[in-house]
Structure formats: structure tokens, C-alpha cells
Amino acid sequence: TNVSRGPIMVLVDESGSMGDAETAAAKGFALSMAWLAQHQKRWCCLVGWSSANQVRELVIEPGTRSGEIMQWCLTKWNGGTSPPVEFIPELFELTGAPSGRTDVIWITDGECNPQGVEVFNKWRAEHAVKVWTIGVGCAAKSFEPFSDVVTQVRDIHTGQPVVSELLSL
Numbered sequence: 001t002n003v004s005r006g007p008i009m010v011l012v013d014e015s016g017s018m019g020d021a022e023t024a025a026a027k028g029f030a031l032s033m034a035w036l037a038q039h040q041k042r043w044c045c046l047v048g049w050s051s052a053n054q055v056r057e058l059v060i061e062p063g064t065r066s067g068e069i070m071q072w073c074l075t076k077w078n079g080g081t082s083p084p085v086e087f088i089p090e091l092f093e094l095t096g097a098p099s100g101r102t103d104v105i106w107i108t109d110g111e112c113n114p115q116g117v118e119v120f121n122k123w124r125a126e127h128a129v130k131v132w133t134i135g136v137g138c139a140a141k142s143f144e145p146f147s148d149v150v151t152q153v154r155d156i157h158t159g160q161p162v163v164s165e166l167l168s169l
Contacts, residue, residue, distance in 0.1 A: 006100025006128070007043040008033055008169070009088070013108035014048045014077040022136050025156040026107040027073045032167060033105065034060055034069065043097050046072055047088075051079030055087060059095045081108065085146055086116020089123035099127065103169055106133040107156070111142040120146050134162060 010030040030046050037044035041062040048056040058072040133143040135152040144150050151162040158164055
């Protein structure tokens with residue numbers, strides 16, 4: 001596997017506080033990243049999350065088309081804000097993600113008290129993971145202990161430097 005072109009995981013906050021416009025923009029961005037991954041022959045996993053144990057993933061392997069992608073986009077948990085930090089290393093292994101530099105992108109409008117930061121950070125170090133957090137209308141400072149980059153945006157669009165940077169991975 002080309003180390004510079006490893007897996008992409010996009011984790012979208014589907015809590016009740018994420019408004020319809022914010023959720024649509026976040027999922028549109030996730031679709032863009034999935035498209036980018038396909039064209040670069042990269043593995044991709046889209047994850048919708050909300051309250052504890054509310055995690056829904058869609059794995060898209062290079063060269064495959066997923067008929068489930070629209071269902072993933074149309075579904076929303078609508079619970080609280082509890083990112084599945086401790087579950088991501090396990091999910092990565094369960095889905096058969098290849099090795100290589102991995103880009104993980106969290107999109108959220110909230111702060112949280114995440115569980116499993118130590119496990120996640122150990123996994124990050126072992127798998128060359130770069131973690132980006134996009135706080136939509138919030139600073140998302142609680143994501144700093146397990147992120148390389150935390151950026152606040154008013155909304156998600158290509159005029160935002162972090163969005164442009166991620167779309168150029």
C-alpha cells in the first residue's frame with residue numbers, strides 16, 4: 001500500500017444539535033471524500049455517530065460502488081454527542097482497512113467527554129494516523145487530546161481553508 005495514500009475515515013456527528021443544513025453539508029463533504037478516495041484507489045469508511053453505542057459505518061473499498069451510500073446519507077441518529085473514540089481502532093481492524101497513512105476526519109458541532117483517548121492515541125501512533133476535527137460553529141476543544149488539527153468553521157464549504165486542504169489530500 002502506498003503510505004502516502006492510505007485509508008480515509010470520515011466521522012459525522014449525527015446528534016440532535018446538528019441541524020439539517022449542517023448535517024447535509026457534513027455528509028456532502030463526506031461524499032466528496034468518498035469520491036476522492038475512489039478516484040485515488042483508497043479505502044474509505046463513512047461513520048455516522050451520536051449517543052453512546054450509536055455508530056453506523058459504511059465501508060467503501062477501492063474499485064467498488066456502494067449502493068448503500070445514499071441510505072447512509074439519509075439516515076441520522078438524532079441523539080446526544082458521544083464520539084466513539086474508543087471504538088475507532090476496533091472498527092478499523094474489523095473492516096479490514098489496509099495499512100498506510102490514515103486520514104481520520106471528525107465533523108461535529110459539540111463538545112464532549114470522550115472515552116478511550118489513550119487507546120485511540122496508541123492506535124494513531126501505530127498506524128500513522130492524522131486526525132482532523134472540524135468544529136461546525138464550535139471550537140471543539142474537547143477533541144484536541146486526540147486530534148492533530150482542530151479547526152472551527154461557521155459552515156462547511158470549499159471556501160474554508162481546512163475543507164480545501166482536506167479535499168487536496
